[in-house]
Amino acid sequence: MDNGNFLVDYFSQYITLSKEEAQLIKSEDIIREYEKNDFLLKEGQVAKVCFLVLKGCVKRYYLEDGEEKIMEFYTENDPIAPVSYTTQEPSKYYLSCVEPCIISTGTEERTQQFLQKFPRFVPIFVKIGDAISAKKQVFLDDFKNLTPEIRYQKLLETRPDLVNRVPQYMIASYLGIQPESLSRIRKRIWANKQKT
Amino acid sequence: MDNGNFLVDYFSQYITLSKEEAQLIKSEDIIREYEKNDFLLKEGQVAKVCFLVLKGCVKRYYLEDGEEKIMEFYTENDPIAPVSYTTQEPSKYYLSCVEPCIISTGTEERTQQFLQKFPRFVPIFVKIGDAISAKKQVFLDDFKNLTPEIRYQKLLETRPDLVNRVPQYMIASYLGIQPESLSRIRKRIWANKQKT
DNA sequence: CTACTTTCTTAACCCAGGTCAATGCATAGC
């Protein structure tokens, strides 16, 4: 299988690539495969690269008295720019694979070179950055004002895939509740559906 | 009073300004005063400018069945870059003054001109952007994993000024709880202090 | 197929926050 096409596909979402550009992206791309439970980044490490998930699922979490607090799931086509990557300070988070993954890796230098070669990609990068920022905002809003039950229902709507491919205790952590509570919520939702 | 010095002071936090630069910033700066309850931005409007709070306090919130859901407070030296400003889509938020305010206003063109004139400011801008992004991350983490009570105590530590200058029902909204609950939390904290 | 591990569910009990209603308690305006 020709992994190089993943990145080309990714950019094609935002922009039409010339053959030359596609070729260059292919040739420049660094792609690695990871196994389930492999780490992309550990607490205390300084991130030297950022990532783009081409296939699989990555979780970002930190430990609090041994408990995994999952902050985010990254799946197909999600870019990961660790805070530690931008600040160059030791990471407070872990990044680890929930599934076997295929992931593209980007370094600062290569990104800069790439953008100098293809300046028309600059606004795309900015756009992606903005989109990520806006997403975080929405997530925070929801988290603040919605009950766990509604949060779960929204997740079912917006990312139905996640609920099927990720163990529920991880979903619970992501929603900020205990696995038992998620179980009850699911029961409640099911009961309400029966009524109607 | 010479308002022009506010912005100069702001940049001096990050970088040492030459006299020429300081002079230019002063002369370029657009500053306005606002009264309590004035709006900087309303839901549905497209933000044409971004802001820097020089004096006073601004709240960002949205309405949900008539309820103010306060997402953020901006006080002295806090920059405000509305999502609507970057996306140029109608804002989902209101920005309004909790107190009489003195606020510096920035437009896209003027920022670009400024950065071209003083390219050494570019990394500062990036740095500020990163800092804001990191702050949001920390806030979300805390929000997800801490109880309202601990959230309030953290707020007391990190922004003691806020609690004193902003009505408590707004603090409650900011913490994601009802004013009554905040009242009980305060009572509880006070009771625990007496014990020790 | 069995044994083991991991994941999910259930039940019982506790407690913090939501809700509703009443009461204080300032401040502003008359």
Next chain:
DNA sequence: GCTATGCATTGACCTGGGTTAAGAAAGTAG
């Protein structure tokens, strides 16, 4: 002075999530 208004507190009651402990169900290895 008095009243109206906005804000903070308190009490009573309810509900949903946390906690603990047990067991069921699903997946995996032998």
